[in-house]
Amino acid sequence: MFIDILTLFPGMFSGPFEHSIMGRARERDLLEINLVDIRDYTKDKHSVTDDYPYGGGAGMVMKVEPIFRAVEDVKKDRPSEVPTVLLSPQGRTLNQDLVKEYSTCKGLILICGHYEGVDERVRENIITDEISIGDYVLTGGELPAMVLVNAVARMLPSVLGDEDSIKEDSFFEGLLGYPQYTRPREYRGLKVPEILLSGDHARIKRWRSKQALKRTLLRRPDLITKKKLSGRQEKLLAEIREELGDDK
Numbered sequence: 001m002f003i004d005i006l007t008l009f010p011g012m013f014s015g016p017f018e019h020s021i022m023g024r025a026r027e028r029d030l031l032e033i034n035l036v037d038i039r040d041y042t043k044d045k046h047s048v049t050d051d052y053p054y055g056g057g058a059g060m061v062m063k064v065e066p067i068f069r070a071v072e073d074v075k076k077d078r079p080s081e082v083p084t085v086l087l088s089p090q091g092r093t094l095n096q097d098l099v100k101e102y103s104t105c106k107g108l109i110l111i112c113g114h115y116e117g118v119d120e121r122v123r124e125n126i127i128t129d130e131i132s133i134g135d136y137v138l139t140g141g142e143l144p145a146m147v148l149v150n151a152v153a154r155m156l157p158s159v160l161g162d163e164d165s166i167k168e169d170s171f172f173e174g175l176l177g178y179p180q181y182t183r184p185r186e187y188r189g190l191k192v193p194e195i196l197l198s199g200d201h202a203r204i205k206r207w208r209s210k211q212a213l214k215r216t217l218l219r220r221p222d223l224i225t226k227k228k229l230s231g232r233q234e235k236l237l238a239e240i241r242e243e244l245g246d247d248k
């Protein structure tokens with residue numbers, strides 16, 4: 001998969017994309033990241049990328065021309081169906097379903113805003129999607145782009161050592177993940193649940209399913225309401241509700 005990132009600050013991406021799983025995915029050509037400096041698409045002597053807002057007001061707005069030119073240039077070599085995504089606090093909130101969907105695309109073109117954001121004509125004319133990473137405002141779209149790329153990259157085939165682990169992550173199946181433990185089996189009197197040491201895989205599987213459901217019920221009941229539970233999960237949930245002794 002390729003991801004073209006249009007930004008005024010390409011240098012911000014060097015650390016996060018060089019290490020760990022992201023670095024290895026790039027080394028193994030599973031993920032191609034192409035950083036595009038929007039400033040390279042200015043035509044004036046001072047390479048101006050922002051200007052005062054029409055109508056007055058605080059801050060600067062990213063100019064329309066360099067962004068149009070950068071997107072058009074990048075798209076020349078890319079399949080036409082690739083999403084062009086503006087990172088924006090006003091967009092649809094990123095979630096795991098959307099991440100899964102993006103991970104099946106051949107590529108993505110991401111536009112990072114800065115200052116007070118981009119000229120509205122960008123939003124109206126050249127993007128296909130507008131994505132937010134949450135209801136708060138950051139100084140630029142670079143960190144949101146890194147979040148999106150990281151989440152998408154780990155869904156790509158062969159990027160993670162054990163691909164099955166994805167399926168047990170929070171949100172993959174619409175629930176939170178189950179609790180995890182590792183050695184030592186006892187630390188300062190704090191013990192690992194006996195069942196995980198039992199070697200009984202069927203019981204461990206059941207325990208994990210139940211813990212995932214319990215966690216989700218207690219922390220994110222909205223996910224339980226949205227999810228279509230299997231018969232087995234319904235039974236476990238009934239058990240949990242009884243144990244909790246309330247009407248959760």
Ligand code: SAM
Pocket residue numbers: 086087088089090111112113114115116117118131132133134135136137138139140141142144
């Ligand atoms: N004036 C804009 C508004 O009220 O919506 C906020 C602009 S913000 C300071 C500058 C840039 O940061 C945005 O254009 C966007 O690219 C990025 N940004 C900030 N918060 C974001 C978020 N929660 N999700 C995605 N991008 C965000």
